[in-house]
Amino acid sequence: xxxxxxxxxxxxxxxxxxxxxxxxxYMQDKAKQKSFDSYKTSEYKIRPFxxxxxxLNSFEQSTTGEFNSSGALGARPGGVDNALLYLxxxxxxxxxxxxxxxxxDVEVVDLTVDEIxxxxxxxxxxxxxxxxxxxxxxxxxxxxxGEVNRPGMQYIYEGKVTLLQALSQAGDLTVFANRKNVxxxxxxxSETISTxxxxxxxxxxxxxxxxxxxxDVIYVEPTQAKTSNVNTRVAGVVLSVVSVLITTIxxxxxxxx
Numbered sequence: 001x002x003x004x005x006x007x008x009x010x011x012x013x014x015x016x017x018x019x020x021x022x023x024x025x026y027m028q029d030k031a032k033q034k035s036f037d038s039y040k041t042s043e044y045k046i047r048p049f050x051x052x053x054x055x056l057n058s059f060e061q062s063t064t065g066e067f068n069s070s071g072a073l074g075a076r077p078g079g080v081d082n083a084l085l086y087l088x089x090x091x092x093x094x095x096x097x098x099x100x101x102x103x104x105d106v107e108v109v110d111l112t113v114d115e116i117x118x119x120x121x122x123x124x125x126x127x128x129x130x131x132x133x134x135x136x137x138x139x140x141x142x143x144x145x146g147e148v149n150r151p152g153m154q155y156i157y158e159g160k161v162t163l164l165q166a167l168s169q170a171g172d173l174t175v176f177a178n179r180k181n182v183x184x185x186x187x188x189x190s191e192t193i194s195t196x197x198x199x200x201x202x203x204x205x206x207x208x209x210x211x212x213x214x215x216d217v218i219y220v221e222p223t224q225a226k227t228s229n230v231n232t233r234v235a236g237v238v239l240s241v242v243s244v245l246i247t248t249i250x251x252x253x254x255x256x257x
Contacts, residue, residue, distance in 0.1 A: 043112045044137070044213055047189065048096055051089040051139040052108070054120065057132045082155055085138040102127045113137055142212050144170040146220035147177035161212050163197065163204070167220075178221040184209050185217040 046052070090098040096109025103123045108116050117135045124131035140156040149171030163184070167173060179199045186193045186209075197209055204210055212218075 043114075044140075045110045045112055045189075046092060046096075046108050046116065046137070048092050048094050048109060050092045050137060050214075051086055052092065052098060052113075052116070053085065053089050053134075053136045053138045054098075054100065054116075055134045056124070057134075089138045137214065140214045142166055142214075142216045142218065144218045144220075146218075147174045147222050148172065148220055149174060156212075156214075162210055163199070163212060163218070166212055166218060167199075173220055176222050178223045181221045183219040183221065185219070186213055187215055 092098055092108055097105045097107050099105050106120060113135045117133055120133045121131055141153055142156065143153050144166055145151050148167065151170060154166060154169050173179060182197045182199055184195050184197055195209060197207065
C-alpha cells in the first residue's frame with residue numbers, strides 16, 4: 001500500500017509540473033489582424049559618463065582626420081570590438097560636456113543624439129565649409145536574465161530595440177518562463193523604475209516599455225511549474241531509492257524464511 005501512495009504522489013507531482021499551452025503564447029489575440037494607432041516611444045537623452053562616437057565628414061581632409069582619430073568607430077575582423085568602441089569614443093564628463101577638436105568643450109547632457117549632431121554641425125561652421133557629423137551612442141546595452149536560453153548583456157548598434165527583439169536575441173524564453181510577469185528595471189534621471197510586463201497581451205506593442213532604453217534590465221521569472229518539475233525529478237530519485245530498498249528488504253526477508 002505504501003508503494004501505491006508513493007505512486008499516487010508521483011503522478012500528482014507530474015501533473016503539477018505540466019505547462020499549459022496558453023502560458024506559452026505571446027500576444028494572445030483571437031483576431032486575425034490587429035492594428036495599433038501609435039507606439040509609445042521616447043528618445044534617450046544623454047547623461048554623464050555616456051560614450052559617444054562622433055565622426056566628421058568634410059572637404060578639408062586634414063581636419064577630418066584629426067577630428068576622427070579619437071572618435072571613430074572601432075572594429076575588428078568578424079565584428080565590432082566593444083572595448084575599442086569605448087576607448088575610442090568621446091566620454092561625457094560629470095559636468096555633461098565632451099571636448100572636441102577645434103571647438104573645445106560642448107555641453108551635451110540632456111540632449112538627444114540628433115540634437116547633438118545639429119549642435120556640433122552649427123559650431124563647426126565657424127571653422128569648416130559644409131561640415132557634417134554623425135553621432136552615435138556606443139554604450140547602448142541591455143541585460144536579459146532569468147528564464148531565457150542565452151542570458152547576458154546585449155550591445156545595441158541600432159537606434160532603438162524592442163522588448164521582443166531583446167528576448168529573441170537571448171534565445172527566446174524557456175518553457176518555464178512566466179510570460180505574464182517579465183520584470184523590467186529602468187534607470188531614469190531621477191529614479192529607478194521597476195515594472196512587470198505581460199507579454200501574452202497584444203497591448204504590449206502600445207506599452208511605454210515596449211521600446212527599451214540604454215541600461216534596461218529584463219528579468220524573466222520562472223513559473224511555479226519549474227519548481228514542481230524540479231521537485232518531480234527529486235521525487236523520482238527518492239522513489240527509485242525507496243523502491244530499491246523495499247526490493248532489497250523483501251529479498252532478504254524471503255531468503256531468511
